[in-house]
Amino acid sequence: MPKTIKNVAVMTSGGDAPGMNAAIRAVVRACAYYDLKCFGYYRGYQGMVENDFVELTPRSVKNIINRGGTILKSARSNDFRTPEGRQKAYDNLKDNEIDAAILIGGDGTFTGGLIFSEEFDIPVVGVPGTIDNDIRGTQFTIGYDTALNTVVDAIDKIRDTASSHNRLFFVEVMGRDAGFIALNSGVGAGAEEILIPEENLGLKKLLESLKRSKRSGKSSSIVIVAEGDKTGKNVFELAEYVKQNLEDYNTRVTVLGHLQRGGSPTCFDRVLASRMGVKAVEFLLDGQRDIMIGIENTKIIATHISEITKGHNQINRELLRISDILSI
Ligand code: F6P
Numbered sequence: 352m353p354k355t356i357k358n359v360a361v362m363t364s365g366g367d368a369p370g371m372n373a374a375i376r377a378v379v380r381a382c383a384y385y386d387l388k389c390f391g392y393y394r395g396y397q398g399m400v401e402n403d404f405v406e407l408t409p410r411s412v413k414n415i416i417n418r419g420g421t422i423l424k425s426a427r428s429n430d431f432r433t434p435e436g437r438q439k440a441y442d443n444l445k446d447n448e449i450d451a452a453i454l455i456g457g458d459g460t461f462t463g464g465l466i467f468s469e470e471f472d473i474p475v476v477g478v479p480g481t482i483d484n485d486i487r488g489t490q491f492t493i494g495y496d497t498a499l500n501t502v503v504d505a506i507d508k509i510r511d512t513a514s515s516h517n518r519l520f521f522v523e524v525m526g527r528d529a530g531f532i533a534l535n536s537g538v539g540a541g542a543e544e545i546l547i548p549e550e551n552l553g554l555k556k557l558l559e560s561l562k563r564s565k566r567s568g569k570s571s572s573i574v575i576v577a578e579g580d581k582t583g584k585n586v587f588e589l590a591e592y593v594k595q596n597l598e599d600y601n602t603r604v605t606v607l608g609h610l611q612r613g614g615s616p617t618c619f620d621r622v623l624a625s626r627m628g629v630k631a632v633e634f635l636l637d638g639q640r641d642i643m644i645g646i647e648n649t650k651i652i653a654t655h656i657s658e659i660t661k662g663h664n665q666i667n668r669e670l671l672r673i674s675d676i677l678s679i
Pocket of ligand 1: 480483526528
């Protein structure tokens with residue numbers, strides 16, 4: 352017999368992503384629609400451990416659908432990793448008569464949620480929010496589309512100055528373990544070469560590719576480097592290496608960093624967050640627990656968290672081939 356749900360907790364955890372506010376808004380308003388109370392916990396699990404929360408009504412989430420960041424703040428909680436921390440969180444939730452929790456974040460967030468739900472009787476539903484797009488069980492995560500557009504806009508600007516000065520730019524983008532941002536922004540912005548964690552291009556091939564670009568008459572070039580690329584050199588070392596080996600290249604480096612995590616969400620991310628937030632509440636009311644909401648071929652789906660945390664979303668290798676052909 353599924354638990355009767357009356358009071359729902361919502362929180363954002365891990366790296367923030369544009370569209371998290373739109374997801375919070377959707378959860379809060381869907382709760383109100385179904386006559387449930389909704390409580391926002393600040394700084395992810397840390398807010399549960401410290402009992403730092405606020406009751407959220409439909410009017411508390413006005414004018415946030417367009418705002419980047421998260422009104423509930425985000426954090427990675429060390430206390431929640433310990434059994435004592437989780438016990439504290441549970442005691443607080445119980446005192447506040449919370450019946451279930453909606454977790455907006457990445458796979459680390461969901462792993463913690465599953466442990467919590469198995470230790471104590473608090474059903475959880477995950478909503479994937481990360482710019483990295485590397486979560487299994489969904490084709491798209493909230494924030495990814497916005498980050499991609501931010502990166503493409505930045506590369507377009509870099510291209511202007513690169514071409515004015517006949518320079519080779521190395522642009523580092525986020526993605527410690529995943530090349531989604533690098534690969535898709537690279538194809539979208541017409542980069543000459545894309546270095547991602549999933550595929551080690553190798554330094555020799557990089558030099559060959561840049562020589563090929565010169566031979567074909569290109570006067571400027573852009574190389575996109577994901578944070579976690581596997582050449583064994585960071586972006587500054589890479590630029591230096593190329594300078595040492597290809598003397599006629601005038602190189603510069605831009606690290607885009609955390610600006611990729613901010614900004615107003617795109618319409619795609621707002622709609623995705625709205626759909627996922629409403630469905631998270633509806634799945635809970637249907638008696639589902641310990642699942643993550645995803646989108647697959649335009650349909651909203653649910654997958655058990657134990658499946659989600661078994662691996663990562665895979666990049667589309669076809670895009671590497673397309674990039675290679677188009678950078679001729
Ligand atoms: O997980 C999202 C992400 O933005 C990664 O792409 C990046 O490697 C990491 O977070 C950076 O984390 P922090 O904000 O802790 O430096």
